[in-house]
Amino acid sequence: MSIEPGPLAPALTSRIHGCLLGGALGDSLGYAVAEDPMEEIRRRFGARGLAGFDALPDSKFSDETQLTLYTVDGLVEALEWANSGVGADVNACLWLAYLRWLESQGEEAGPSAPAPQPRWIDRQAVLHQRRNPDEACISGLATGEMGTSVRPVNPASGGYGTVVRSAPFGLIPHIAPEAVYKLSADAASLTHGHPAARQSSGIFSLLIHRLVSGEGLSDAATAITAHARTLNEVAPELPESLEAALQLAGKGVVTPEELTATLGQGRLAEQALAVGLYAALATMPEPGTYVMADIGTDTLPVRHFREAVALAVNHGGSSDSTGSVTGNILGAFYGEDCLPADWLESLEAPDAVRGMANLLAGVTSAEG
Known part of the structure; x- marks a missing residue:
């Protein structure tokens, strides 16, 4: 049985902010060492690897956070239409949002693609920075065609670029789990057509949905x-990766070498989800130990967040993807209470992240 996030479950608004800010923090820490081999990470930061932002001269988040926020924007636009009594194609709203992100990266979708109208998010200069964007996201959107689950673009692409932007689907309250999965998997088809990529996105969104609904972390993972x-749809990679993550979490914290040998380096969608989930589970406090009393200078949720994200990014693979997934998970589970204050002070463009969180909370009528 999983521990619960405290005597009083966090409000939905706190979970929305926690998930988006937590993902941005995990992304930022991982982006500082993304693709560096573990030997180089240890050389730069010591035997434990990179454990926090105090070891970095500055911090920047990657395209993972950019696309997560554009996912939020697409959902917000669809919900704005719905709240005004007008039906909207959710996937079309997401596609238009992603096309605006594509333009911000200096890329074109061609003459056949629509010209979306700018929105608040497009005025955030940090989202125009090119941060090593996922190639499949660029190429899929650059086709100028709106992929569907029946006819996805990039049918062989199974990379992490879609799962890392999929947490926001799980933050929408009052919709059925099957709808959460479908919205997420359909949106994945806009850039990544491999069944494992679409399924990993849908399953990750379902995990966030379960956590936001108040389910315990272990129970939701199971x-x-x-x-x-x-x-x-046959894609054995995903259930096999998730099962391996649960088994490895039972061993607790393992070496980066054992982590990558078992789960991979996070470059594929199912690997990014498995590593991120493993890190959250392997560092989870024992049942019954949850207290809000300080542990050193941290509460237990803050300590859990620090340890989990550090575990997620120190492995020599796609550390920004695995870090962002872990941050999304724990932010949705605990709410904002788990976010280290000193890490938040180092976060790039927090107003952009909080601004999108506020828009989503407002349009879903999240409680305060």
Whole structure:
């Protein structure tokens, strides 16, 4: 049985902010060492690797956070239409949002693509910075075609670029789990057509949805792993990766070498999800130990967040993707209470992240 995030479950607004800010923090820490081999990480930061922002001269988040915020924007636009009594194609709203991100990266979608109208998010200069964007995201959007689950673009692409932007689907309240999965998997088809990429995105969104609904972390992880086994489209990579993550978490914290040998380096969608989930589970406090009393200078949720994100990024692979997934998970689970204050002080453009969180909370009528 999982521990719960405290005597009083965090409000939805806190979970929305926690998930988006937590993902940005994990992304930022991982981006500082993304693709560096573990030997280089240890050379730069010591035997434990990179454990926090105090070891960095500055911090920047990657395209993972940029695209997560554009996912939020697409969902917000669809919900704005719905709240005004007008039906909207959610996937079309997401596609238009991603096309605006594509333009901000200096890329074109061609004459056949629509010209979306600018929105608040497009005025955030930090989102115009090119941060080593995922090639499949660029090429898929540059086709100028709106992919669908029946006819996805980049049908062979199974990289992490879609799963890392999929947490926001799980933050929308009052919709059925099957709708959460479908919205997320359909949006993945806009850039990544491989079944494992689409399924990983949908399952990750379901995990966030379960956590936001108040389910314990271990229980939610077990449930989404079981659900992955039932998916109709054959893609054994995902359930196998999730099962391996749960088994490895049972051993606790392992070496980066064992982590990557078992789960991979986070470059594929199912690997990014598995490593991120493993890190959150392996560092989880024992049942019954949850107290809000200080542990050193940290509360227990803050310590959990620090340890989990550090574990997620120190492995020599796609550290920004795995860090962002872990940050999303724990932010959704605990709410803002788990976010280290000193890390938040180092976060790039927090107003852009909080601004999008506020828009999503407002349009979903999240409680305060």
